[in-house]
Amino acid sequence: xxxxxxxxxxxxxxxxxxxxxxxxxxxxxxxxxxxxxxxxxxxxxxxxxxxxxxxxxxxxxxxxxxxxxxxxxxxxxxxxxxxxxxxxxxxxxxxxxxxxxxxxxxxxxxxxxxxxxxxxxxxxxxxxxxxxxxxxxxxxxxxxxxxxxxxxxxxxxxxxxxxxxxxxxxxxxxxxxxxxxxxxxxxxxxxxxxxxxxxxxxxxxxxxxxxxxxxxxxxxxxxxxxxxxxxxxxxxxxxxxxxxxxxxxxxxxxxxxxxxxxxxxxxxxxxxxxxxxxxxxxxxxxxxxxxxxxxxxxx
Amino acid sequence: xxxxxxxxxxxxxxxxxxxxxxxxxxxxxxxxxxxxxxxxxxxxxxxxxxxxxxxxxxxxxxxxxxxxxxxxxxxxxxxxxxxxxxxxxxxxxxxxxxxxxxxxxxxxxxxxxxxxxxxxxxxxxxxxxxxxxxxxxxxxxxxxxxxxxxxxxxxxxxxxxxxxxxxxxxxxxxxxxxxxxxxxxxxxxxxxxxxxxxxxxxxxxxxxxxxxxxxxxxxxxxxxxxxxxxxxxxxxxxxxxxxxxxxxxxxxxxxxxxxxxxxxxxxxxxxxxxxxxxxxxxxxxxxxxxxxxxxxxxxxxxxxxxxxxxxxxxxxxxxxxxxxxxxxxxxxxxxxxxxxxxxxxxxxxxxxxxxxxxxxxxxxxxxxxxxxxxxxxxxxxxxxxxxxxxxxxxxxxxx
Ligand SMILES: Cc1ncc(C[n+]2csc(CCOP(=O)(O)OP(=O)(O)O)c2C)c(N)n1
Ligand code: SF4
Ligand SMILES: [Mg+2]
Numbered sequence: 159x160x161x162x163x164x165x166x167x168x169x170x171x172x173x174x175x176x177x178x179x180x181x182x183x184x185x186x187x188x189x190x191x192x193x194x195x196x197x198x199x200x201x202x203x204x205x206x207x208x209x210x211x212x213x214x215x216x217x218x219x220x221x222x223x224x225x226x227x228x229x230x231x232x233x234x235x236x237x238x239x240x241x242x243x244x245x246x247x248x249x250x251x252x253x254x255x256x257x258x259x260x261x262x263x264x265x266x267x268x269x270x271x272x273x274x275x276x277x278x279x280x281x282x283x284x285x286x287x288x289x290x291x292x293x294x295x296x297x298x299x300x301x302x303x304x305x306x307x308x309x310x311x312x313x314x315x316x317x318x319x320x321x322x323x324x325x326x327x328x329x330x331x332x333x334x335x336x337x338x339x340x341x342x343x344x345x346x347x348x349x350x351x352x353x354x355x356x357x358x359x360x361x362x363x364x365x366x367x368x369x370x371x372x373x374x375x376x377x378x379x380x381x382x383x384x385x386x387x388x389x390x391x392x393x394x395x396x397x398x399x400x401x402x403x404x405x406x407x408x409x410x411x412x413x414x415x416x417x418x419x420x421x422x423x424x425x426x427x428x429x430x431x432x433x434x435x436x437x438x439x440x441x442x443x444x445x446x447x448x449x450x451x452x453x454x455x456x457x
Numbered sequence: 458x459x460x461x462x463x464x465x466x467x468x469x470x471x472x473x474x475x476x477x478x479x480x481x482x483x484x485x486x487x488x489x490x491x492x493x494x495x496x497x498x499x500x501x502x503x504x505x506x507x508x509x510x511x512x513x514x515x516x517x518x519x520x521x522x523x524x525x526x527x528x529x530x531x532x533x534x535x536x537x538x539x540x541x542x543x544x545x546x547x548x549x550x551x552x553x554x555x556x557x558x559x560x561x562x563x564x565x566x567x568x569x570x571x572x573x574x575x576x577x578x579x580x581x582x583x584x585x586x587x588x589x590x591x592x593x594x595x596x597x598x599x600x601x602x603x604x605x606x607x608x609x610x611x612x613x614x615x616x617x618x619x620x621x622x623x624x625x626x627x628x629x630x631x632x633x634x635x636x637x638x639x640x641x642x643x644x645x646x647x648x649x650x651x652x653x654x655x656x657x658x659x660x661x662x663x664x665x666x667x668x669x670x671x672x673x674x675x676x677x678x679x680x681x682x683x684x685x686x687x688x689x690x691x692x693x694x695x696x697x698x699x700x701x702x703x704x705x706x707x708x709x710x711x712x713x714x715x716x717x718x719x720x721x722x723x724x725x726x727x728x729x730x731x732x733x734x735x736x737x738x739x740x741x742x743x744x745x746x747x748x749x750x751x752x753x754x755x756x757x758x759x760x761x762x763x764x765x766x767x768x769x770x771x772x773x774x775x776x777x778x779x780x781x782x783x784x785x786x787x788x789x790x791x792x793x794x795x796x797x798x799x800x801x802x803x804x805x806x807x808x809x810x811x812x813x814x815x816x817x818x819x820x821x822x823x824x825x826x827x828x829x830x831x832x833x834x835x836x837x838x839x840x841x842x843x844x845x846x847x848x849x850x851x852x853x854x855x856x
Binding site: 163164216231232235248249250251252253255256259262263264265266267268269270271272273274275280288297298301304 | 507508510534535537539540541543544545547548550551552553554556557559573574577581682683685686687688689690791804
């Protein structure tokens with residue numbers, strides 16, 4: 159799709175919803191160097207959301223959508239959970255079907271789009287919770303990687319089943335007392351980045367959503383590498399402030415406290431040689447000094 | 458873009474796209490002697506299918522593998538073996554959301570493993586075709602023919618057709634896509650056959666030319682947007698219904714369910730045009746009727762022939778579509794019947810239940826004979842049942 163397709167017939171302009179008018183006028187479809195800094199100056203692809211006030215998922219969502227390299231040709235696949243409260247509001251085609259089947263849906267979708275549009279780039283991006291990705295959907299997550307399906311998988315890791323009220327998940331920390339883990343979780347947080355590496359992902363990153371620059375870089379890498387080389391996996395800590403007893407302003411600090419050296423969300427990045435060579439050849443890093451300085455500021 | 462405009466052009470494999478009416482009614486046909494599994498291959502070869510996902514389970518494994526050969530030969534766009542039937546049906550969903558014509562097959566335990574997907578396909582208006590080659594589902598493990606699984610999917614909202622013979626199977630596979638993809642229907646369709654009895658036996662089948670195919674699927678005739686970013690991405694709803702406990706959200710959910718059921722009913726007119734009716738009657742003015750679907754009805758027809766020789770007149774009513782259920786047609790066809798026998802290959806007798814639920818004076822329905830676990834249903838068993846009931850009735854009358 160190009161921006162032409164969403165243009166409004168002048169005759170109907172005034173009856174179109176304001177958010178649609180803004181989308182046509184001021185969204186960053188088709189912008190080469192789009193990124194998180196467009197947030198605030200251009201129309202976002204997310205209209206609003208019904209997450210809890212202060213939920214870090216919302217800012218992660220906004221930065222991810224702002225960082226997609228090619229939103230006008232991107233279809234997203236979600237799953238049941240708190241993220242499914244956001245998807246209906248976004249200006250991208252997206253699919254919610256069942257809980258946990260997101261990587262299976264994305265496999266079929268990507269293949270259909272590749273077959274129907276052999277001369278176009280169509281990116282598929284999965285975004286789902288930890289329960290969806292690592293527990294109920296683990297089989298399908300891993301199998302899509304074994305099969306080398308060409309799409310990016312993003313997991314919003316809030317270390318529990320948020321949408322159903324804070325139950326134990328595979329990504330919950332050992333010992334955490336949650337619902338259905340009344341004596342504390344009995345086993346370790348699943349090493350999903352490790353599984354991703356051994357299951358065939360060409361790019362794996364673990365981070366929190368505290369640093370927008372980092373989110374932007376990781377998402378760009380994940381989508382571009384998935385497009386040409388093979389599956390990619392990104393795990394982002396988006397703490398469920400509601401279930402861990404934090405106030406609405408405390409999400410950012412919680413992320414910062416969990417990403418220091420030796421902490422469970424210490425930044426990790428893995429890239430295969432093939433993916434690295436591809437990125438260096440096809441998508442060399444933007445070298446702009448000014449940006450670096452800004453990066454410092456937001457940190 | 459209407460699919461009509463493609464007639465006379467070629468599909469991606471280079472087969473000529475022909476008007477379905479021509480293909481079914483006028484195109485030359487050649488006789489082949491083949492199994493039900495081979496019927497799948499030959500029908501799908503002519504169906505301009507974009508994507509198929511497979512998973513092994515007896516008795517559909519052979520058919521699913523043959524579709525893979527079609528992919529290698531270039532007749533099917535993409536094909537792979539999924540990881541389990543739940544995933545397979547979600548992979549089919551993804552492909553269908555992306556605008557592909559999708560075909561898959563499964564049986565018994567695979568159907569139940571996949572179950573959660575079926576109402577989702579319906580609610581998402583995905584016109585996927587699934588072929589159920591039905592088999593037993595209960596423990597102890599059985600791979601034998603059994604129609605219980607059809608009874609378990611009848612309320613998912615899918616269109617469900619039940620083919621009796623290899624020939625019907627061939628035609629239903631091609632015609633099913635056309636009905637399921639009509640904009641006012643746009644629902645998944647299950648084409649059922651009785652495992653082994655149809656999948657693994659050889660039969661004469663009249664096959665349409667190899668270089669002709671039905672028109673490809675046009676995803677832009679769908680009543681809901683195709684998820685390919687080729688049409689403006691609408692903000693789907695202001696508030697996700699799942700979060701709202703209010704009347705609007707309940708009413709929206711409920712009305713969408715009503716709409717998908719209505720869409721199933723709206724398939725009737727297209728089905729009547731292509732199948733010639735939802736039922737098939739033979740001497741239905743008789744006082745004794747055998748009503749059923751699939752090979753159970755085939756056995757019933759044999760029983761009627763045996764009884765005719767003995768001077769007992771028995772008619773048959775074959776049910777071709779289980780969803781939509783031919784309620785009015787069955788009422789009409791059975792209005793003069795005194796006794797209605799419903800032979801079935803399952804332990805619960807769901808077809809008898811369906812019929813009882815839609816006709817007046819339903820004490821006329823005899824739920825049987827039914828067999829299960831892979832037992833065959835010889836016509837003599839049906840004959841005996843009919844005679845037994847007749848004798849009992851006589852006793853009752855003569856006191
Ligand atoms: C088959 C099925 N089982 C269970 C559920 C209930 N369910 C809905 S959301 C959810 C938890 C989601 O957890 P996660 O994927 O971590 O997302 P979060 O809400 O934490 O963002 C569960 C268990 C369901 N919808 N479907
Ligand atoms: S329940 Fe937790 S994860 Fe869900 S919206 Fe609220 S804070 Fe965010
Ligand atoms: Mg979670």
